[in-house]
Amino acid sequence: MQGDLFSQEDAKRDIATLKKLPFDFYYHYLCDAASGEKEYHHKIVDWESGALYWNCFYKHGPNWEAPFRAMLEHHLPSKDLMFLMGNQHRFQHQWLIISLSYSHRR
Numbered sequence: 001m002q003g004d005l006f007s008q009e010d011a012k013r014d015i016a017t018l019k020k021l022p023f024d025f026y027y028h029y030l031c032d033a034a035s036g037e038k039e040y041h042h043k044i045v046d047w048e049s050g051a052l053y054w055n056c057f058y059k060h061g062p063n064w065e066a067p068f069r070a071m072l073e074h075h076l077p078s079k080d081l082m083f084l085m086g087n088q089h090r091f092q093h094q095w096l097i098i099s100l101s102y103s104h105r106r
Contacts, residue, residue: 044097079103
């Protein structure tokens, strides 16, 4: 029952519209440099962070921020958090966090 690769009807049926996040989220952090500490802030566009927001919002309503922050500010950094960075051709000097990668070890 494989669908047609070029069928517009199949494509429209299978596409779900993503809800826009009502907020932009950023990580602010310091890095050691030869001239001293340098501060950075980058927007998070990782889809998992968006899903985390919606899960916290649905579970905790207007109190979503505390569990959201707990995950992004405390839990993930304790798991050797790494940022996968990317940019867009039109905005080559604006780096975004496109994914949050971390160790799944306990």
